[in-house]
Amino acid sequence: MTLSLEESNRAIITVLGRDHTGIIAWVSGRLAEYHVNILDISQTIVDEFFTMIMVVDLKPSLIGLADLARTLEQEGTDKGLQVKAQHEDIFTFMHRI
Amino acid sequence: MTITFAREEIQQTIKMIHEENLDIRTITMGISLLDCGSDNIAGIEKKIYEKxxxxxxxxxxxxxxxxxRYGIPIINKRVSVTPIAVAAARANTEEMVRIAKVLDRAAREVGVNFIGGFSALVQKGFTAGDLALINAIPQALSETEFVCASVNIGTTKAGINMDAVLKMGHVILKCAQLTADKDGIAAAKLVVFCNAPEDNPFMAGAFHGVGEPECVINVGVSGPGVVAKVVKEFPQADFSELSNLIKQTAFKITRMGELIGRAASKALNVPFGIVDLSLAPTPAIGDSVAEILENMGLERCGTHGTTAALALLNDAVKKGGAMASSHVGGLSGAFIPVSEDAGMIKAVEVGALTLDKLEAMTCVCSVGLDMIALPGDVSAETIAAIIADEAAIGMINKKTTAARLIPAIGKKAGDRVEYGGLLGGAPVMEIHPFSSKMFVNRGGRIPAPITSLTN
Incomplete structure (x- = not known):
């Protein structure tokens, strides 16, 4: 991995909260509307607690990362979910050399 | 394009930010004012404001x-400028106050919460501009909101200017008296340094040194909560393991600073200066340096063993952080401000932490006696003597030390003062009742130590 900030368009979306039906449908539906491409999904449930990590590509997207992050966070809160969309660099920079 | 994210890493990052108060404490833009000279004060004011x-x-x-974009809080955006005593060397005291007000207006206009650099460097003596600025400090700080001042009174190379030390004793007292109704807030915006760094992004001591470029971005990270958590998780770790755990954590924290610094530098098209590795506490619960020391096994911060614990912490933070950033600078160490750290406040309240112990702790960590409320009847000479002790530690140990002392007018040891916001509140600390008056009135300079002769 190079240390320069290359123009990556990938972001990590994390969703945490009590499990209920339609969480993935909601997130993926919203992403499709904005033309955000899903590259990878991993999801588990521990003690009814829903955790999803999604890698997405914003290159074809109609919306910027900052706006996407705000929208998902707000709508997530209404559904009792903690939703974050963050640029991938924050994770790679922290843990990898 | 490969996808190589580990679930644990993503979860750890999110936990550090949301549960353990990891944040970027400040992005500070340093701006040179060396080209803002003019033959009249109105011209200087205009140029400084525009720049x-x-x-x-x-x-x-x-x-x-x-x-x-990155999902990490950036708490403060700030500006530091060339020491005004240099940039406006011909101004008199009254004009220095006017310049402070211009800095305040400029800070308000751009929306930063502090602007640093109402400063003078007088380790070897005063210029006319230095004297004008120092004399202007009490009025400047009590009549502005965002301006921070600092005065460097000593270096390892030059020794300690004891005339300046005594002068600062009087200036600090005056600052507190002029803002007595706000618990002496003006004194909380004033730092007296020995070996002041020229690229420090943290307030109140930030200024843009004369060796710095035209404009630069410096970043200060935070993260005492993250370190406290990891220390707590491993109660059985011996000191080598403990040091390694802190190093690994400091690495991760500093990487965030490096990332944000590079991103800000790129977006603003301004060179990236340094990351300051300091562990900077806040009054928030779980964001305390004292808590780290207590998690190491001390019943209360300030008891016997505290200096050793802090030495280990400070060294491990530097070792971990140094590899994470291309340029480390500023103060880079653990801060131990009393009023900004809930654990320190508690330790003072229960009698575990005294001024003398804090002084000992400053031998092994960055900065010095920071945000210390003193009884209101303290004399200027006693304040000067406290500064002199702190400067001596810095001078002999070739490190930065500072004193941010706040006489609490009308209050005595044990009373509480409240500054609000990031500055927090604190109990007034006990000081020695014996006089240092004759000592600090001798005048002149304490010569530089033999260890300064390194050439």
Whole structure:
């Protein structure tokens, strides 16, 4: 991995909260509307607690990362979910050399 | 394009930010005012205002955008400028106050919450501009909101200017008296340094040194909560393991600073200066340096063993952080401000932490006696003597030390003062009742130590 900030368009979306039906449908539906491409999904449930990590590509997207992050966070809160969309660099920079 | 994210890493990052108060404490833009000279004060005022507002116009907005993009809070956006005693060397005291007000207006205009650099460097003596600035400090700080002042009174190379030390004793007292109704807030915006760094992004001591470029971005990270958590998780770790755990954590914290610094530098098209590795506490629960020391196995911060614990912490933070950043600078160490750290406040309240112990702790960590409330009847000479002790530690140990002392007018040891916001509140600390008056009135300079002769 190079240390320069290359123009990556990938972001990590994390969703945490009590499990209920339609969480993935909601997130993926919203992403499709904005033309955000899903590259990878991993999801588990521990003690009814829903955790999803999604890698997405914003290159074809109609919306910027900052706006996407705000929208998902707000709508997530209404559904009792903690939703974050963050640029991938924050994770790679922290843990990898 | 490969996808190589580990679930644990993503979860750890999110936990550090949301549960353990990891944040970027400050993005500070350093701006040179060396080209703002003019033959009249109105001209200087105009040039300074235009230079700051032009350079820092997008600072706050870019900071907010980066914060959302990476999902990490950036608490403060700030500006530091060339020491005003240098940039406006011909100004008199009255004009220095006017310049402070211009800095305040510029800070308000660009939306930063502090502007540093109402400063003078007088380790070897005063210029006319230095004297004008120092004399202007009490009025300047009590009549402005965002301006921070600092005065460097000693270095390892030059020794300690004891005339300046005594003068600062009087200036600090005056600052507190002029803002007595606000618990002496003006004194909380004034730092007296020995070996002041020229690229420090943290307030109140930030200024843009004369060896710095035209404009630069410096970043200060935070993260005492993250370190406290990891120390707590491993109660059985011996000191080598403990040091390694802190190093690994400091590495991760500093990487965030490096990332945000590079992003801000790129977005603003301004060179990236340094990351300051300091563990900077806040009054928030779980964001305390004292808590780290207590998690190491001390019943209360300030008891026997505290200096050793802090020495280990400070060294491990530097070792971990140094590899994470291309340029480390500023103060880079653990801060131990009393009023900004809930654990320190508690330790003072229960009698575990005294001024003398804090002084000992400053031998092994960055900065010095920071945000210490003193009884209101303290004399200027006693304040000067406290500064002299702190400066001596810095001078002999070739490190930065500072004193940010706040006489609490009308209050005595044990009473509480409240500054609000990031500055917090604190109990007034006990000081020695014996006089240092004759000592600090001798005048002149304490010569530089033999260890300064390194050439």
């Amino acid at each position: 700051i507002t032009k350079n820092a116009e997008r600072l706050v907005k870019v900071g907010e955008q980066i914060s959302v």
